[in-house]
Amino acid sequence: MRAKRSWRVAAACSALVLGLAACGGGNDDADQNEGTSDPSTGTAGGTYAAELTEPTFLAPASNCYESECSAVLDLINDPLVSTDFESGELIYDGLAEEITANEDQTVWTITLKEGRTFHNGEPIDAESFARAWNFSQDPDNAQATAGFMSRIEGAGEGPEASGIKVVDEQTLEVTLDKPFSQFGQMLSYAPAFAPIAQECFDDIDSCNDTPIGTGAYEMTEPWQHDQQITVEKWADYEGEQPAMADSVEFKMFTTPVAAYRDFQNGGLDVLSLAPEVYLEAQGVLGDAIIEEPTATLTYLGFPIDEAPYDNKKVRQAISMAIDRELIVDQVLNGLAYPSTDIVTPPIPGARDDACEYCTYDPERAKELLAESGVDPEGMTLQYYFNAGAGHDAWVEAAARQVQKTLGFDYELNSTEWAQYLELLDGGDFEGPFRLGWSLDYPSPENYIRPIVGTDGDSNYTGYSNPELDELVAQGDAATSLDEAIDLYQQAGDLALEDMPIIPMWSGGTAIAHSDEVGNVRFDVGEGEIAYGEITVEE
């Protein structure tokens, strides 16, 4: 079972990359273990309890764009397709039999597996996908993941997108407005592309409380808001990702401390440790805590039209003046991984030596600053971060290191999240600003284009490099995955030379679990614990 269930994509906590705790990520030790020593020794059955933050929405699935709801939805829904994190290739362990593109990567044909049904018995057919995707792309419905539909021809213009076509019961044809070789990988973000049953579509409010899904688990009792969500094994499941435990109880807590106390009390079997309780838990549990890297990137962006940040050498110098290792160890309790690329390590195509200027080298930093001709004397750098999300300490540490090495004074500015976003959208930052990014789908493209591509969704630096855009476009049109990744890497190299942003680190997560459960691991693609695989010990 484990070999089949591979890295699917999901995290989608880009909406939530406020702090290290908000989103997860993980390691792919499972993939390395495959075939050699599979640690999955437990048997199916039993019930366990896990901690969860109240999700936003469960239905329609297209309104789910954060790791909390996808934790539940990934149990009650099968994805269309999964992506292997090692190779980046598609794995057909979900609802799709085959996904193919035409020569120029614009028309995609999705063939569905025969005989699969929703929990209520409705067939999972092309119509159920078209219904969901058309609903999602219509701006009147304000779905959180509507952005995923924006590449489809005619999306965002009305109740039906011209690019979504039902060919026959098992076949769906999607026309994109531009070539996009990573569309298959994108489809592996399950919530955005989940089908919707007619019964659910007819009464979305009640479906939100008791979703009708397609996966190995189903919700037999309604969602108790802010308290509990229970999923139970679906007896008629015919898919390829079967359930281990008979049922899972997700409990919600007001504060991370309350959750940890319940864990100590034996009420919880699995929980992600928030920074508030991490040190206390580490003292008690020690090595029993599972720590793994996530796909979340934290970086500082520069307003590259403002002096002195308009000088490439200054940006490089600042980056080299920051000792990422030290910050990770001292400020972040070691629960993060210094960046070596814009793309984070778990993603196919990520490199551990791509970023020349990400290493700490005070001498070289001073040289670069001298070459730039900028005199730090009397200059104060304004640093920005959002308040109350645990960024104060590390931003100040980085600012101090820059001051010590290069001589720039610093001033720290923190604002509320809403205001921070407004300043971002308005391009009002006058100095380095903190931001985070987490994957929507496991492709280097999903880091390069939004962060450093011209007018990228999360490009707030004003950086625009036609050569880079061209390489990304070539990657989009590439016919083989290797070729695409190579082109995206070349694009990444240009950004890592120009340094409109300085990658700081990729996140880490810590998970505690009781003796009563086994086979706990972090699924970096989902951005959450792989709940479906957890076994209950006898």
Added chain:
Amino acid sequence: MGRYVARRLIQFIPVILGTLFLLHMLSTLTIQIVGDPVRALFGPNAPPQAIIEELQARYNLDDPCLEQTGNPCVGLFVDRIGQYASGDFGVNFRGRSVMEMFLERFPVTARLTVIALAFEIVVGITAGVLAGLKKDKLIDNLVRFTTVVLIAFPVFVFGSLALLLVGLKIGLPLRNSDWAPEWLGQMLNVGYDPDYPWLSLVLPGIVLGAFSLAAIARLTRTSLIENLRSDYVRTARAKGLGARDIVGVHTLRNSLIPVITYIGIDIGFLLGGSLVTEGIFNIPGVGQLVFLAIQANDAPVIIGVVTILTVVFLVSNLVVDILYAALDPRIRYD
């Protein structure tokens, strides 16, 4: 009596309107200064503009006055009053009805209130009477010392300590043991358990009531000491009444008037839910609802719930004022 109640009910209107206006101004200013809460639902990768606009319209946040700092947005205020007057308290950012969420949680908070009140009244008044009767003796000093400690400790510290020491260190072994009765372990639980809707609220109820307990004990004590010196007590003694009748029938009844006033205000506070206690013990009550809404900057919930709580507060105070008459025959409402 009827006229008094009617007069009081009419007084509710300006109080509620005033509260609503304050809340409205605060939330409007927050949006104007801090920024659009709809945009903040999303991360740095902004969704298409059409979606932001649709959501703003859905949550009544599309009025252009929300972009002009200092503009009181009177139009929005009038709309909201009309909406509330028809019993519609709006929806939160996830489309759930505010009234429904409040009603779902109110019973839990009400149970917690009953436990906290019972605890603070029984223990508080007993301690106060004992201390008052034995002024400056050991018991009086003990009560005064304990109450000072209780008042001095912030609820947050007291609650966290109670949870760690009582709930975990004592309660956990009890719950795991074979000999201890089930109810005892549940009474000392670390959090709310829906299977034990009353028992699992006992520890948080005690924590919540502790502060008021101290206040009630001290009020009872002072008031009793004062009344014991009054003329009517001397008369009663001269008549040859026993100590039990003097204290139980005459003095205590009079001494309880300031205590009842305090309890009346306290009921209002307790029914509003305790943000801190409900947070520590993870109790799905009204306080938790407000706590989560503040975290999420969910103005419709904050304004809706606080308005409902204002009404609860006013009504509970009215009931207490009417109770005065029962305690003190000199008080008449007409």
